[in-house]
Amino acid sequence: MLPAIEQELRRQIKRLDAGATRPFHDMLAYHMGWTHGKGATARAGKRIRPLLLLLVSDAAGSRWKDALPAAAAMEIIHNFSLVHDDIQDNSPTRRGRPALWTLHGSALAINAGDALLTIANQAMLDLEKRYPPAVVVEAARILQDACLDLTRGQYLDLSHQDTNRLTLRNYWTMIGGKTAALLSACTEIGAILGGAGGKWRAGYREFGRLLGAAFQVQDDILGIWGDESATGKSAAIDLAEGKLSLPVVYGLRQRGRFARSWTNARTRPKRTTALRHMLEKEGAYDYSARQARRLTNQALAQLRSLRPQGPAGAALAELTEQLLGRQT
Amino acid sequence: MLPAIEQELRRQIKRLDAGATRPFHDMLAYHMGWTHGKGATARAGKRIRPLLLLLVSDAAGSRWKDALPAAAAMEIIHNFSLVHDDIQDNSPTRRGRPALWTLHGSALAINAGDALLTIANQAMLDLEKRYPPAVVVEAARILQDACLDLTRGQYLDLSHQDTNRLTLRNYWTMIGGKTAALLSACTEIGAILGGAGGKWRAGYREFGRLLGAAFQVQDDILGIWGDESATGKSAAIDLAEGKLSLPVVYGLRQRGRFARSWTNARTRPKRTTALRHMLEKEGAYDYSARQARRLTNQALAQLRSLRPQGPAGAALAELTEQLLGRQT
Numbered sequence: 001m002l003p004a005i006e007q008e009l010r011r012q013i014k015r016l017d018a019g020a021t022r023p024f025h026d027m028l029a030y031h032m033g034w035t036h037g038k039g040a041t042a043r044a045g046k047r048i049r050p051l052l053l054l055l056v057s058d059a060a061g062s063r064w065k066d067a068l069p070a071a072a073a074m075e076i077i078h079n080f081s082l083v084h085d086d087i088q089d090n091s092p093t094r095r096g097r098p099a100l101w102t103l104h105g106s107a108l109a110i111n112a113g114d115a116l117l118t119i120a121n122q123a124m125l126d127l128e129k130r131y132p133p134a135v136v137v138e139a140a141r142i143l144q145d146a147c148l149d150l151t152r153g154q155y156l157d158l159s160h161q162d163t164n165r166l167t168l169r170n171y172w173t174m175i176g177g178k179t180a181a182l183l184s185a186c187t188e189i190g191a192i193l194g195g196a197g198g199k200w201r202a203g204y205r206e207f208g209r210l211l212g213a214a215f216q217v218q219d220d221i222l223g224i225w226g227d228e229s230a231t232g233k234s235a236a237i238d239l240a241e242g243k244l245s246l247p248v249v250y251g252l253r254q255r256g257r258f259a260r261s262w263t264n265a266r267t268r269p270k271r272t273t274a275l276r277h278m279l280e281k282e283g284a285y286d287y288s289a290r291q292a293r294r295l296t297n298q299a300l301a302q303l304r305s306l307r308p309q310g311p312a313g314a315a316l317a318e319l320t321e322q323l324l325g326r327q328t
Numbered sequence: 329m330l331p332a333i334e335q336e337l338r339r340q341i342k343r344l345d346a347g348a349t350r351p352f353h354d355m356l357a358y359h360m361g362w363t364h365g366k367g368a369t370a371r372a373g374k375r376i377r378p379l380l381l382l383l384v385s386d387a388a389g390s391r392w393k394d395a396l397p398a399a400a401a402m403e404i405i406h407n408f409s410l411v412h413d414d415i416q417d418n419s420p421t422r423r424g425r426p427a428l429w430t431l432h433g434s435a436l437a438i439n440a441g442d443a444l445l446t447i448a449n450q451a452m453l454d455l456e457k458r459y460p461p462a463v464v465v466e467a468a469r470i471l472q473d474a475c476l477d478l479t480r481g482q483y484l485d486l487s488h489q490d491t492n493r494l495t496l497r498n499y500w501t502m503i504g505g506k507t508a509a510l511l512s513a514c515t516e517i518g519a520i521l522g523g524a525g526g527k528w529r530a531g532y533r534e535f536g537r538l539l540g541a542a543f544q545v546q547d548d549i550l551g552i553w554g555d556e557s558a559t560g561k562s563a564a565i566d567l568a569e570g571k572l573s574l575p576v577v578y579g580l581r582q583r584g585r586f587a588r589s590w591t592n593a594r595t596r597p598k599r600t601t602a603l604r605h606m607l608e609k610e611g612a613y614d615y616s617a618r619q620a621r622r623l624t625n626q627a628l629a630q631l632r633s634l635r636p637q638g639p640a641g642a643a644l645a646e647l648t649e650q651l652l653g654r655q656t
Contacts, residue, residue, distance in 0.1 A: 108487065136465050148450065
């Protein structure tokens with residue numbers, strides 16, 4: 001499926017590849033990982049969202065090729081959020097390369113993100129060639145609802161950045177509005193394109209939500225304990241940048257040495273190794289790993305209860321396991 | 329129609345008005361002009377886009393009340409672009425009040441713009457309650473195409489900002505991708521909701537395009553020669569900020585005193601009165617006013633050829649005339 005996804009993505013982004021806006025297209029192509037950056041090779045994302053959507057649509061009874069525009073839409077939405085996130089978080093790198101805004105400035109990068117969001121919506125409407133308009137409207141509505149959840153999650157994330165008052169409960173709300181929102185939209189859209197209604201549709205949505213939560217917790221763990229050469233980010237980058245991830249939120253709640261050291265934002269970048277050790281000592285790694293395992297097991301149980309059909313069903317279980325075991 | 333538009337706009341933005349994202353909703357309500365800002369009263373926009381859409385839908389045979397979600401969608405898209413424009417252009421004020429980003433910072437304001445774009449898309453899908461899904465998909469597609477044109481226009485605008493090499497031809501392309509894109513989408517969507525197909529639909533689209541171009545040229549004139557107390561912006565703000573508007577592009581092409589003085593960006597804010605006089609002397613005001621009149625006449629002729637029905641038809645002609653005569 002991956003080459004077909006890549007081809008559909010390029011086809012969608014090509015909308016901007018003409019005349020005076022060709023350099024604008026090239027900005028998007030760079031971000032999507034198709035072209036080289038300064039001192040870095042091309043590097044694309046893992047395309048987990050489109051894979052998930054195609055596998056669910058196939059397991060639920062559609063021809064996965066028909067669902068390609070929807071799969072591209074979800075990957076492009078994800079990339080829209082990355083472009084704007086990097087500006088908002090002041091993050092200079094993305095996938096081991098300079099972030100788009102560092103190359104072209106914030107103004108043009110905001111606009112590139114807006115274009116990605118728009119192209120994602122256009123891609124979703126392209127479903128009309130293969131599905132009845134009522135299904136297209138439904139899929140578009142799920143996409144929009146997920147986008148609004150993204151902005152809600154981002155609002156909570158950005159407005160908590162400096163307060164250190166994020167509780168564990170708020171943490172789960174926040175990630176519910178970020179990774180989990182997009183992944184549950186992928187599985188729900190896959191289900192309706194496969195013709196699954198009622199409780200099957202809701203069941204696939206719940207599978208995506210659990211998978212998304214597991215995925216985000218794993219991402220939080222890798223942001224602190226990940227292998228630099230594999231993730232393409234510097235080790236413990238999330239600690240240096242003060243990101244409120246699950247281990248940090250857990251650590252702050254222990255009100256121990258970590259919580260006291262974390263408060264001084266200025267010394268964080270120099271003290272990442274020490275902060276990481278404190279987190280380990282106070283149980284944040286074990287807690288987070290347990291949560292990731294719990295959520296993955298719940299996602300797998302949910303998936304089994306849906307009895308997905310054929311090789312796509314087996315591939316879904318495999319993808320879920322892989323996402324937990326991943327190092328990047 | 330205006331109170332009904334305002335009610336529908338509030339209903340759409342209310343999607344964010346719950347729990348932890350209530351302050352996020354309030355950011356949007358402030359930008360929409362419903363709540364007070366620091367030292368400024370509430371001040372909403374002119375709602376020209378939704379009015380235009382409702383009038384065309386009515387003149388083309390729909391009940392305008394059914395078209396309200398589409399009208400709200402277009403006004404919200406317009407406001408999305410204003411929120412991001414102000415960040416991109418570093419403009420501190422909007423409608424005589426602090427721009428959203430100056431109150432909440434760029435990160436949260438980028439996110440607020442993303443939410444507006446998403447809510448606009450959701451509003452458009454709300455048409456499903458009154459129109460068949462195929463019409464909804466068509467309206468959503470016109471909206472998305474207009475959004476992509478917006479980002480194209482914005483790309484050209486931002487990437488020309490420092491080069492001074494904008495030709496008159498590029499100017500018309502640029503505004504084609506900004507004001508004209510949204511206004512032609514309003515009239516085209518109004519037409520299809522009214523059941524107008526084929527050449528009528530294309531005719532209304534062209535009317536919107538001409539009106540949008542006339543509107544933008546008038547905006548450019550007001551940005552240099554407008555009355556400060558009426559526009560809510562400081563006089564000649566476009567000259568101080570170095571905006572490449574039609575009078576400036578015309579002036580640069582004369583290669584006279586204005587062109588030489590304009591080049592020094594640092595002295596511009598202090599020399600706006602002198603620059604304005606040079607532009608007048610070199611014919612930029614007369615040229616721009618002639619273009620605005622020409623485009624308005626073309627828009628009116630186009631409208632007459634469509635023979636819009638009933639009082640909405642008469643109101644459309646009146647609105648077109650008003651837009652040219654406006655002082656704000």
